[in-house]
Amino acid sequence: VGNMAAALAAEHHSKGGDLLRDPSGVNSDNVVAENLAAMEFRSVLPVNEKVLRAATFYKLSAEDEWQERKVIVTVEKLYFTRIDSEVLVDQIPLHEIVKVSKLEPGTRLKINMKKAYTTQQQEHGFEIHTSVEGYNSGRLYLIKTATEPTADEWVQFLKAEVKRAVKTFTKITMIEEYQAVARSIVNHGFFQFVVTIFIFANFLANVIQVQIHREDYIFWVLDVFFTTAFSVELSINLFAHWLRPFFYDPWNTFDLIVVTVSIVSLATQDSVPGLNSLRTLRAFRVLRLIGRLKSLREVINALSAAMVPVLNAFLLVLLVTSIYAILGVDFFQSRGENGAELFGTFTISLFTMFQLTTFDGWASGLAEPIFSESVFITPEEHAEAGTSPECDGDTRVLPDTFVILFFISFIVIVVWTLLPVVVAVLLDNFIESATQSKRRAKLLREKANAPMPDPLDPLLQALTNWETNHDLSHRILALYSSLDPDASNAIDYQQFLEGLKKLHFQPTIHLTEEDCERITERHKLCNPDKTISPGQFEIIMRLQVRQFIQRRLAEALLKHEDDDDAAILSVFKHMVLQLDALNSRIETLAKLVNKETFRKVQTQLEDSISSQEEKQPVIEEHPDEQLKEPVRGVCALCDDSRAPYFCVVCSCDLCSLCCSAHQKQTATRSHKLRMGLRNGSGSRRSSSTNNSNTD
Template sequence: MAASAAAATVAKKRGEMDAFLKRHGNNVVGGVYKLRGLNEELNENDLAHEGFGTVEDKYAEKPLIGYLPNNPKDIIRNETCLLLQDRKGGPVAPLPGKEAKDSDNYRVTDRRFVLTHKVLAIGAEYDSTGEVKADSIPLFDIVEARALPEDHGVIEIITQLEGHNSGRTYRFRPPSSTVHGWLHDLQMQSIAAIEHKNSKIRKYRRIIRHLYAGGYVQLVIATMIIMNFLMLCAESQLQPDDGDQIYKNIQALDLTFTVIFTVELFVNAVIHWFYPFINNGWNVLDIIVITIAWIAKAGNIAQLEPTRAFRIFRLAGKVESLRRIVTAITKAIIPMCYAFFIAGIFTSIFAVLGTEFYKERDPENFGTFSRTMYTLWYAVAFSTWRNDLPIWDEQGNINWGILLYLVSMVVILMWVTLQIVVAVLLDNFVGATKLEHQKEAKKRLLEAEQTNIDTGGLEPLLTEMLKLFDTSDQLSRGIKKIFHNLDHDRQGTIDFTKMMEGMKKFATHSTIRLTPEDYEVLIEGGRMCNPDRTINEQQFDQMMRKQIKQHVQRDLTDVMGMNEYQIEMRVLLASHRILHVNDQYDEIRTVQGELAELYKEVNLMRIKCLTDTAQLVALSEGAADASRDMESNAQNIDAILDRDLAVELRARHAQQQKQMAEMREIVADLKNKIEQSTNELRGKTPVHNGIGSHDLEGGNASDLASMGPSKFGHFAPATPTFVR
């Protein structure tokens, strides 16, 4: 049944996709690729936007390519519209109508548009699930939303130049019945979002948050918590009477501390409202402690006064080291409870046995289950056997029953069960402490990555990519989907502008802000790109793979610095790092082999061209001889035949001479092209340290193999395309 249901779902999706393609055709863009996801040399059911790479991204906290908003409470409008992408980037051309397909000026696609109070999300192309997001426009980044004057059915959105979308202009055509509703909601929501972002309250909250998180403010709060606790300890020691001046001073100080802690809690709630504040357990503890303190003062409830001592736990929320310890203990409580449960079961078994065996001999300590439990707990806690069950009787004989009961209790409860509880507590405490240290190490590693230079600016993306892919094939698919996400206008190439705009939209731990200098590092000064400094899909794959490898090498170096005093770890990381370092001699040998094969093909092509040229020259000379024979024959015939036939033969002869002249021109042109192609090939061959195409004239590639690395540098060999 499950297999049939899955097959039905796949068939339904394929039917929807076929209907979509039937409406819009194949959308061939520049002959580069046709369908995004279906014709990418992948499985035919593998859509480019279903997931990102492997199945692991389903469990990731935040996928790189996000999903459309799906909370009904937040969605204002949710509708399928036509997205119009201006290919030429120039002035507005005649707009396609409702039923129009792609044109030279615009590319038209059906997209799902979702408008919320914060963002306008645009769905992915060819996504049958209707869940994956391809692009988004924060409403506070909208400069203007209007209906085009030449076509009121098209809405144009202009974004901020320095914003999330880098000044891109979006045009889309909603259904005719909802155009005015879309325009009105976009304008109203964008105004509200801009006002909310630029409000004075948010400005003051940012200032206060910065001051509150400062080290001096947190130090003052921690000092006051300690002073309040010391005051409670002094009150417990002095035990002043209600009418004493000391008691009044202590109560006044306690009220002052309570007011200060209340104000501090209110400020914390205002600057972190709402979910960041409530989701912090330390803030919840502050709320409970301060609320109990005010209830005790307002109701004059003396029983609640001792709860003021719990305020000292607020110190753990202010000091990082204490917070780690308390967090580790908290995480160890639940596993320790399971160990206590096992210990309780064994203790209960001994209590039942002791009650049944010795309730008549010692009813005071073993008369009931609860009495026996207390007796056993006393023996385990204080290692004291205080009861009326002596091991030696009056005659000096050993009471083997009592001795066996006591020994088994000591071995099972004290030596085994109690140690298991302690071991579980320590194991989970150590594990939680290691986890906290690993989080801190990860934070320091991310900080170290930001200090690296000449990285290309893609460190956050590379870090996330290493989590999402297991195999090289999965990595290739993921890189391809990243490329298609950046190539929003389907031109088959991306440039600096596309990369800068697209990288900012990936859900990484920090926003990627690509600079022209970073782009030059990525394309290696022009080696990894086309002459116009654009990157195609294959070049992008090579570039990303190289960046991932360099990212791992940089991380190995940073981790070595973090483990400087752990000799074994440092040696292991150093060995690992050496294995990842490029061997220039291996690259030289690879390039030498490629050049040898290249010149071998060039020589074969030259021999073929020269042979064809020789044949054409022989044909041309044979045709010239035939022409001269025909001319002499024509003169002889002119003396015999009448003048009309001679005129006709001369006309044919003139036509043949014209054809032979054209053939000579073709042969001469072919020779020029052969020479030009040979010169261009030599010019394309890279010249490094004195090595060029002239060093391998005639395809003598063995000369290159004999050269040492001192004469040969790193370069990527050109691969010319020959047309026979």
């Protein structure tokens, strides 16, 4: 009981508990420490920045709760503070805001895997998108306002301030500003629609002109008009994306070639007659639609991706066809005029074999002429041979086995086998490329509608690659060492936030004070002064890793289309939930067991102390001195601040609980103990006894 009491006392006092107090009680020392710690490590609103506008709105927190926050906009930044103080919760540099848009009622927003938030009809607000490379690492901020006009007013105000801040911070020149305007014009949907209509109209004019075979003045005017319009569109596009971004898109290069050829042909049609043939290239203007219509662009991209495998298959067909062409020259060149005409040279023989692949009159135009130059049997020859012809007076073609094998083998190998392989390779790669294109588009849509990621996800992703439990602990300890360069074994929130930003993750990890409160479970997993020890850090990170795995499992379950795999993932998810529930029950049971054990030990200690007090002689008081409160040193065993007893042999102060344990242990049972008293001058007076009569 003495050993258990000493250990329990040390553990309880290390948690800030009182000596013989119920664990469920409230320690006033902890309350004071928390109040003092609340005044530390809190950034406040800078006083030297001019406030442009301030208002109180509701901000969606990382826990999917609308929290009332004060939004303050200065010349350089947008701040979020608490309502009752000027303590900063978060801040956004204005020049790093990518987009400010109105939050439309009825919009379904996937905040995280826990819940999908749907705005109601009476709710209005706006959303702020930040730069991925900036201070806030691409975080999305959702703000709810009271009325719709307020949301509209703040959206317009923030857009104007962001534009001013970007211009001030990046020092945009006048040319760059005009380029930004040109990009907005070129990328506008209406502008692209007008250009598409012009391309269709130009193609229709070319079709009508070719159909009626007329060179009227009206067609020349239309040609000049469309060439001028396309030149203006190309000039604006070239100025907006000068220079490297323009040529990075191959469709822009194609537009440049087509428009340049059109200008040259139009300018030199009378002076240089040889260049009149360039006007025929006007028909290629319609191909510019490929770069503007998404469906056509996807088809061309898929065909381009399948080009290399198809060329390899074509090369195999060409090799086999060339072999047959060489055989045809060797065997059929000397078979009369038809043989020389069809297989006289390699190129003629190769063309004949390609004609055979089309089945265009191959029997009457290719096979029979070769047969006709082979073995013929006339009626006289029939008589000499003792045979009779099928038709009297006609010649009959005897079959040539080699010719039959030559043509049939080519048809079987090339036409029936290799050419379908080419088509199969084309379809396979086309479908694969189209599928990848759809998958990329789906990923972009999912990314646009994806839930707000946890700021620690890049770090947690790296930690989830552990092999053993010891390996995970080693990784967490190495991470803590990088966050604690002074090896003080205690990092505060500021060191935690700054250390995470220095880690080489993309995007950069950005945590706010609200995030720190969330991951430490409202400061329950850290010290009262808001510092984090290595053991506490490991508990925090293991908890975050477990939550990260649960989120990944939920995401995989939502994205997976296979029913069998989805069922397996559902079982895993159910197992994780059951383990979490079991863990919660174990923690609750442990708290109950600890409380009951503490009460039993407390009762035993009280009985033991009472029995010792019955044997203890009464300590004489000294009326000649002003006796005050007992000496309150620090207990050497459990660091308790109330230690009225002193061991003469060990030369250490002891609290009441450790003093009782000191008396019960065999090694210290014979030590002399003193109970110190403090007089008015602060000197120590004590009554000395041995352990047989000590309190």
